[in-house]
Amino acid sequence: MVEGRLSLESEVQEIFQSIDEGRNFLLSGGAGSGKTYSLVSVIRQVLAENPTSKVACMTYTNSAVKEIEERVNHKNLNVSTIHDFLWDNIKHFQKELKETIISLANNEEISKISIDDINTIPYSFFDILPEGIQYKEFVRLREGIISHDELLIVANYLFEKYPKLSSIVKDKYKFIFIDEYQDTSKEVVDIFLTHFKKSERKNVMGFFGDAMQSIYETGIGNLDEYKGDEADTVNEIPKKQNRRNPQLVINLANKLRKDGIIQEPSNDPNAPNMLEGIVKQGNVLFLHSNDGSISNVERYLKENYDWDFDNSKETKELNLTHNLIAGKAGFRTLMDIYDKDHIISFRDRIKKFIKENSITNDFSENTFGEVIQILQAGKIDRELSAVSATNTMQAFIDINAELYEYSKSLNYSEFSKIYVDKDQLLDDKKKDEKDDNKKGSKRDNLIKHLFKIQTNISLYTNKRYNEFLRATDYRYKITSIANKRTLKENIDNLIHVGDKTIDEVIIDADEKGISLIDDKLIDFKEEKEYLYNRVKNVKFSEFQKLYEYLEGKTPFSTQHKTKGAEFDNVLVILDNGGWNNYNFGNLFLETGSSTVLDRTQKIFYVCCTRAKENLAVFYHNPEAQVIDKAKEWFGEMNVIDIS
Numbered sequence: 001m002v003e004g005r006l007s008l009e010s011e012v013q014e015i016f017q018s019i020d021e022g023r024n025f026l027l028s029g030g031a032g033s034g035k036t037y038s039l040v041s042v043i044r045q046v047l048a049e050n051p052t053s054k055v056a057c058m059t060y061t062n063s064a065v066k067e068i069e070e071r072v073n074h075k076n077l078n079v080s081t082i083h084d085f086l087w088d089n090i091k092h093f094q095k096e097l098k099e100t101i102i103s104l105a106n107n108e109e110i111s112k113i114s115i116d117d118i119n120t121i122p123y124s125f126f127d128i129l130p131e132g133i134q135y136k137e138f139v140r141l142r143e144g145i146i147s148h149d150e151l152l153i154v155a156n157y158l159f160e161k162y163p164k165l166s167s168i169v170k171d172k173y174k175f176i177f178i179d180e181y182q183d184t185s186k187e188v189v190d191i192f193l194t195h196f197k198k199s200e201r202k203n204v205m206g207f208f209g210d211a212m213q214s215i216y217e218t219g220i221g222n223l224d225e226y227k228g229d230e231a232d233t234v235n236e237i238p239k240k241q242n243r244r245n246p247q248l249v250i251n252l253a254n255k256l257r258k259d260g261i262i263q264e265p266s267n268d269p270n271a272p273n274m275l276e277g278i279v280k281q282g283n284v285l286f287l288h289s290n291d292g293s294i295s296n297v298e299r300y301l302k303e304n305y306d307w308d309f310d311n312s313k314e315t316k317e318l319n320l321t322h323n324l325i326a327g328k329a330g331f332r333t334l335m336d337i338y339d340k341d342h343i344i345s346f347r348d349r350i351k352k353f354i355k356e357n358s359i360t361n362d363f364s365e366n367t368f369g370e371v372i373q374i375l376q377a378g379k380i381d382r383e384l385s386a387v388s389a390t391n392t393m394q395a396f397i398d399i400n401a402e403l404y405e406y407s408k409s410l411n412y413s414e415f416s417k418i419y420v421d422k423d424q425l426l427d428d429k430k431k432d433e434k435d436d437n438k439k440g441s442k443r444d445n446l447i448k449h450l451f452k453i454q455t456n457i458s459l460y461t462n463k464r465y466n467e468f469l470r471a472t473d474y475r476y477k478i479t480s481i482a483n484k485r486t487l488k489e490n491i492d493n494l495i496h497v498g499d500k501t502i503d504e505v506i507i508d509a510d511e512k513g514i515s516l517i518d519d520k521l522i523d524f525k526e527e528k529e530y531l532y533n534r535v536k537n538v539k540f541s542e543f544q545k546l547y548e549y550l551e552g553k554t555p556f557s558t559q560h561k562t563k564g565a566e567f568d569n570v571l572v573i574l575d576n577g578g579w580n581n582y583n584f585g586n587l588f589l590e591t592g593s594s595t596v597l598d599r600t601q602k603i604f605y606v607c608c609t610r611a612k613e614n615l616a617v618f619y620h621n622p623e624a625q626v627i628d629k630a631k632e633w634f635g636e637m638n639v640i641d642i643s
């Protein structure tokens with residue numbers, strides 16, 4: 001056997017057998033079975049055995065990126081998101097890219113890529129583009145700019161049509177690994193498992209994941225249609241043991257899985273869930289109350305089970321959405337600006353009306369207010385209501401009268417281009433600070449700038465002075481002890497932001513050389529004046545709260561973002577706030593629409609299996625049958641009314 005393999009886990013040895021046979025493989029296993037751990041072992045061994053080959057590894061979760069970075073450091077390893085990987089590999093084929101987009105745009109069945117509803121687009125359409133086709137956070141197909149969703153469709157088409165592209169990628173990367181494969185889209189899986197076959201070149205694709213943890217609608221869910229025993233199918237290697245969870249969590253997880261996979265604790269005495277050679281028991285609790293107060297739940301867990309909610313590394317409270325967290329974590333105003341601006345919704349209503357009614361007026365010189373007036377003129381009843389604010393929009397406008405007046409004074413063409421979405425505020429990064437500007441990030445340039453300021457402040461406060469000097473303008477300025485003193489005073493001033501607004505801190509940080517105002521920010525101010533003006537008046541301390549949250553330094557996480565992570569104490573809040581996609585009541589009663597049930601079961605499974613010691617689930621006002629089921633799942637004694 002090749003050196004080093006013998007010391008590896010048996011499943012990883014099986015993976016190497018597959019690699020020796022040139023077969024694609026899938027490492028599948030329940031939560032905590034050590035898939036991410038195995039992935040890293042495979043990468044290390046592959047790099048050791050193939051010193052001249054390049055390895056690509058794609059992953060979505062921050063925890064996997066962190067683990068890979070901690071355990072592997074090699075120039076031949078390329079860790080990225082799937083989007084960045086695809087774009088890096090197709091971006092130089094501009095001629096083919098242009099043709100592809102035009103073909104797709106002319107294909108009526110592909111509604112996501114459309115340039116003109118009526119006329120066929122000529123193949124010379126993009127010839128005039130100075131920068132060719134680009135991949136950005138927003139989409140403007142007429143200008144040759146594609147974004148996340150389009151990229152996958154375009155890449156799929158390119159690999160299907162040009163087998164040479166597959167040959168190039170296979171030659172470049174002898175090994176391509178995809179973590180959390182279950183949340184990868186069908187278009188991507190097809191590239192690697194179907195279109196790649198059109199090229200004779202050899203490489204090995206490895207998938208890692210768990211079908212029960214497929215929690216994004218766009219994901220393929222499972223690889224069932226590609227698995228098999230023949231050489232050209234995907235070789236599944238299952239992992240049955242659990243190294244993370246205590247026995248009581250494993251028992252619960254086994255009840256929640258719907259595919260019959262039953263996990264057992266590993267026989268590794270050094271596994272994290274073992275204590276002196278015996279698996280830990282842990283705690284599972286189902287707490288409920290009729291007041292719904294989360295702070296009471298926290299108090300109960302603190303007093304009775306010693307949970308420390310100030311320790312964000314050990315203890316996490318998992319909520320379904322960022323919106324449920326924003327208030328508790330202290331960034332409500334910013335969240336509302338990016339997620340609940342009903343003047344922007346009203347503008348979208350107007351835009352839609354213009355598009356759907358094929359109104360061809362030239363509004364380029366008009367203000368938003370004038371456009372509303374022009375559209376409303378002479379209309380009554382239903383026609384008028386189609387171009388008027390809805391009740392929700394009107395209620396928002398009434399409270400924000402000044403903001404509405406201001407929006408009406410803006411040039412309509414400019415205003416209509418501003419794209420506002422919560423991802424621009426909340427997108428978390430997959431890589432380290434240096435990569436913050438990587439094209440895959442959905443954060444907008446204002447938020448990126450604020451991150452830069454706060455990152456630099458943090459570098460300084462954490463005494464990482466060399467990195468601080470590299471990141472700021474200070475490397476040019478520090479020439480004497482006196483300079484150092486000024487720097488300290490400046491930073492001290494800046495750190496104590498007190499009640500300063502975001503605008504004030506941006507100017508301060510610029511003047512003090514901590515983060516200079518760059519072209520990107522200047523362009524943002526000009527192009528997205530409305531949004532900038534809203535954000536600039538928010539206190540910088542609120543942004544700092546958001547920063548802490550996104551850096552994982554608060555006890556809060558969304559249920560989706562917790563995938564791949566693990567904590568000692570996990571509190572899962574089951575919020576039955578009338579969601580379309582989730583229903584926690586139905587989860588316990590096993591009723592309702594099967595897709596909603598399936599989705600809810602999966603997110604609940606992901607959440608519960610994060611706990612390394614203690615798991616608590618909180619349910620506000622459960623029905624008697626929910627309590628009965630909870631007793632069955634958690635044990636009679638562990639279902640507690642804390643009202």
Ligand SMILES: Nc1ncnc2c1ncn2[C@@H]1O[C@H](COP(=O)(O)OP(=O)(O)OP(=O)(O)O)[C@@H](O)[C@H]1O
Pocket residue numbers: 009029030031032033034035036037038210213243244270271272563564565566609
């Ligand atoms: N062979 C091993 N030796 C030591 N520790 C391991 C080993 N395999 C896994 N672990 C540890 O067990 C825990 C669970 O492993 P890991 O996070 O890789 O599981 P996973 O299958 O990726 O889980 P999930 O699907 O829930 O994200 C981690 O703390 C990991 O470091």
